[in-house]
Amino acid sequence: MRITQGAFSFLPDLTDAEVRAQIEYSLAQGWAIGVEYTDDPHPRNFYWEMWGNPMFDLRDPAGVMSEVLACREAHPRQYIRVSAFDSRRGFETTRLSFMVNRPGDEPGFLLKRNEVGGRQIQYTLESYATLAPEGRRYQ
Amino acid sequence: MRSQAERYRSGVMPYAQMGYWDEDYDPKDTDVIAVFRISPQDGVDPIEAAAAVAGESSTATWTVVWTDRLTACENYRAKAFRVDPVPGSPGQYFSYIAYDLALFEEGSIANLTASIIGNVFGFKPLKALRLEDMRIPVAYLKTFQGPPTGIVVERERLDKFGRPLLGATTKPKLGLSSKNYGRVVYEALKGGLDFVKDDENINSQPFMHWRDRFLYCMEAVNKAAAATGEIKGHYLNVTAATMEDMYERADFAKQLGSCVVMIDLVIGYTAIQSMAKWARRNDMILHLHRAGHSTYTRQKTHGVSFRVISKWMRMAGVDHIHAGTVVGKLEGDPNIIKGIYSICRDDFTQRNLEQGVFFDQDWAGLRKVMPVASGGIHAGQMHQLLTYLGEDVILQFGGGTIGHPQGIQAGATANRVALETMIKARNEGRDIWNEGPQILAEAARWCSPLRAALDTWKDVTFNYQSTDTADFLPTATVA
Numbered sequence: 031m032r033i034t035q036g037a038f039s040f041l042p043d044l045t046d047a048e049v050r051a052q053i054e055y056s057l058a059q060g061w062a063i064g065v066e067y068t069d070d071p072h073p074r075n076f077y078w079e080m081w082g083n084p085m086f087d088l089r090d091p092a093g094v095m096s097e098v099l100a101c102r103e104a105h106p107r108q109y110i111r112v113s114a115f116d117s118r119r120g121f122e123t124t125r126l127s128f129m130v131n132r133p134g135d136e137p138g139f140l141l142k143r144n145e146v147g148g149r150q151i152q153y154t155l156e157s158y159a160t161l162a163p164e165g166r167r168y169q
Numbered sequence: 170m171r172s173q174a175e176r177y178r179s180g181v182m183p184y185a186q187m188g189y190w191d192e193d194y195d196p197k198d199t200d201v202i203a204v205f206r207i208s209p210q211d212g213v214d215p216i217e218a219a220a221a222v223a224g225e226s227s228t229a230t231w232t233v234v235w236t237d238r239l240t241a242c243e244n245y246r247a248k249a250f251r252v253d254p255v256p257g258s259p260g261q262y263f264s265y266i267a268y269d270l271a272l273f274e275e276g277s278i279a280n281l282t283a284s285i286i287g288n289v290f291g292f293k294p295l296k297a298l299r300l301e302d303m304r305i306p307v308a309y310l311k312t313f314q315g316p317p318t319g320i321v322v323e324r325e326r327l328d329k330f331g332r333p334l335l336g337a338t339t340k341p342k343l344g345l346s347s348k349n350y351g352r353v354v355y356e357a358l359k360g361g362l363d364f365v366k367d368d369e370n371i372n373s374q375p376f377m378h379w380r381d382r383f384l385y386c387m388e389a390v391n392k393a394a395a396a397t398g399e400i401k402g403h404y405l406n407v408t409a410a411t412m413e414d415m416y417e418r419a420d421f422a423k424q425l426g427s428c429v430v431m432i433d434l435v436i437g438y439t440a441i442q443s444m445a446k447w448a449r450r451n452d453m454i455l456h457l458h459r460a461g462h463s464t465y466t467r468q469k470t471h472g473v474s475f476r477v478i479s480k481w482m483r484m485a486g487v488d489h490i491h492a493g494t495v496v497g498k499l500e501g502d503p504n505i506i507k508g509i510y511s512i513c514r515d516d517f518t519q520r521n522l523e524q525g526v527f528f529d530q531d532w533a534g535l536r537k538v539m540p541v542a543s544g545g546i547h548a549g550q551m552h553q554l555l556t557y558l559g560e561d562v563i564l565q566f567g568g569g570t571i572g573h574p575q576g577i578q579a580g581a582t583a584n585r586v587a588l589e590t591m592i593k594a595r596n597e598g599r600d601i602w603n604e605g606p607q608i609l610a611e612a613a614r615w616c617s618p619l620r621a622a623l624d625t626w627k628d629v630t631f632n633y634q635s636t637d638t639a640d641f642l643p644t645a646t647v648a
Contacts, residue, residue, distance in 0.1 A: 033398035038592075042615070073400045122321070125331060138395070141391060
């Protein structure tokens with residue numbers, strides 16, 4: 031399967047030039063860019079590991095791009111996303127987030143159905159990958 | 170100067186002379202201000218008509234009453250302070266009326282509207298009356314809870330940023346069994362939509378009981394989340410005959426793990442505020458379908474404009490509101506829709522007469538409402554939708570998803586690919602307004618569902634004249 035989190039997951043994987051264009055756009059909006067990675071793609075895993083803090087003072091797309099590439103080199107078989115943060119009042123949140131790396135094989139999620147009374151089912155999503163301990167997934 | 174004795178002599182006196190017209194009045198920062206479009210009966214002076222509206226929407230009755238003199242009645246009288254002819258519409262006037270804050274109960278849309286639109290719309294000396302806009306003072310706004318979730322928190326909960334959200338309404342809107350209904354929900358969510366929606370009149374009919382629908386829809390939502398790794402939702406419509414029934418249905422939705430419930434505008438302002446409080450207590454996104462609004466918002470001369478309804482709903486506290494598409498099958502002049510979207514999403518809405526917005530409105534930190542564009546829209550219009558409506562909006566393609574020739578999943582995928590490709594192109598600096606069709610055609614080369622969607626609906630447009638349009642045209646300025 032293909033996890034479709036992030037703004038561009040229904041498109042073919044972005045090339046480096048395309049990633050850079052989105053970084054340029056985000057910087058032009060005044061947003062700060064953060065690079066994050068994980069091997070736990072559960073949709074409610076909100077806290078991916080930070081590849082350093084968001085780069086508030088780095089306004090050069092080439093500099094941001096080199097961080098993306100460095101993260102990809104360090105974690106080639108993990109999910110990596112670029113997130114742009116807007117500190118302006120009224121937003122103070124992420125304004126754009128998209129994937130820039132995926133593990134080669136995405137085994138997807140098990141949907142567990144816990145049948146309780148009255149035809150009700152309690153659902154749990156479990157990533158097959160996370161059955162292995164952190165750091166030993168997607169090997 | 171008249172003596173007080175003359176002013177309060179028993180009998181009938183023009184409203185303007187009773188103190189409901191004051192052209193020198195300077196509205197206080199804490200006043201509620203309303204602007205009405207009045208169409209006086211032939212021979213009725215517009216200033217007297219405006220004073221009558223002020224009177225009948227505040228303290229007045231048709232005759233002088235001595236009991237006014239037991240009160241600080243000057244405070245409680247609404248004051249018409251300005252009357253302007255409507256440009257290009259003879260016999261119509263914009264009348265501005267100020268209301269003291271003391272006239273209104275805190276945090277109550279029912280109380281606010283009971284005054285402002287309570288009696289006055291049937292008043293005989295007027296042919297017609299329309300509430301065009303209101304300025305709500307910050308002091309009054311701060312007594313309202315507002316949206317239980319708001320755009321920022323909704324996006325963080327859903328973990329979806331940088332693009333409009335996508336939805337669809339299950340069709341046919343009536344008649345599907347719960348099991349078949351859930352099938353539509355699953356296919357659309359798996360194909361790429363973020364939300365699917367009950368329609369306004371799906372409650373608990375003989376063909377589909379509400380509990381049964383909720384159970385099948387949540388199976389669909391969870392199955393689609395597992396298939397995509399994304400958070401998905403279905404607006405479960407909890408609209409019912411009584412508050413007790415609505416609470417029961419909403420509680421069941423919560424128990425099943427739904428992230429969103431839905432209500433219809435027809436349940437009334439008090440019920441909406443009750444559900445807003447319920448949604449805040451239960452971490453639930455609250456979707457509002459504006460069922461019934463066109464009966465009073467569409468005609469320009471009589472009723473309440475939708476921008477006022479939007480203001481009331483942001484105060485009452487909904488997270489989503491259907492607010493027009495511009496290009497779809499339902500009423501929507503581009504300028505008027507822009508004004509309504511501003512009211513939903515701004516921190517501070519600026520006066521903009523071309524967009525029908527009569528007042529600056531400081532929202533005082535009240536959370537933002539996500540506008541929903543729904544009704545006769547399809548993937549081929551993506552560049553227009555994005556240009557007109559921006560990013561913080563839910564685009565709902567019902568027929569445009571379910572009516573796809575290759576099936577519902579393909580329909581959803583076509584919409585999602587069209588959306589992502591257009592956002593990407595816009596961010597890359599392309600001129601999507603002019604290059605939109607070409608950008609879609611490029612994506613359709615590798616995405617056959619999009620190609621089929623474009624082929625099926627390429628010529629569908631709804632080019633009719635809007636009825637609710639702005640009265641003020643932009644005037645060319647000399648550079």
